[in-house]
Amino acid sequence: MIDSHCHLDSAEFDEDRDAVIERAIAAGIEHMMAIGTGNGPPDLEAGLRLADQHPAFYATVGIHPHDAAKAKTEDFKRLADLLAHPRALAVGEIGLDYHYDFSPREAQKSVFIQQMEIAAGAKKPIVIHTREAWDDTLALIEQHWTPHAIGGIMHCFSGGPDEARRALDLGFYLSFGGIVTFPKALAVQEAATSTPRDRILIETDAPYLAPVPKRGKRNEPALMVHTARKLAELRGEPYDDLCRTTTENFGRLLLN
């Protein structure tokens, strides 16, 4: 399997990062996509540092909506340059977060749009973070991204069947994380059940959002097996099929 979204650069892994990577590989997680948002600009290499150190990692480069207010003109130039790295597969995570509003919404929108333009120029998919901002996120994608026909990932999908349908119609893959194992996440589970086989991905978002039965603990890629089991059960698919299709989907979107 491939963990399509994790933050193993996080300080929460400073004590035991090598052991976490070993446990992931032992659990069948052969690759992980290291999200490169780090502590925000000007440091844009958080993901690529891991990819340079360990063959199990692919990486993204991007400015998180939380950090939008920190972004300067030279950061966008640097971001575009870093996409030439052979293991930089996508731009992300980018988008809008109206739950925390750590950056003003106008700054979030502007930084999101600029990064979609950079991704289009590099012909790389985008990884979307959206929270309490579905309408604006989908509207900006429709206007600035869908015409390029490159596609992308809705990371840690947290919507219901309606948001799933709208995102799928815009050409996106839906990536499910630990939330899908939470007993009350019925709308997310319904979305996971109805996502077409060729559009589903799986992730941890480690160190966040650990799946049941480790909910509330630090998350790590090895725990993704719990999420995979739940997804297979919801979809009525054999576990091995779920693992294989998510890996094939990752390859089709990101490795060609």
Ligand SMILES: [Zn+2]
């Ligand atoms: Zn996120």
Ligand SMILES: [Zn+2]
């Ligand atoms: Zn993330």
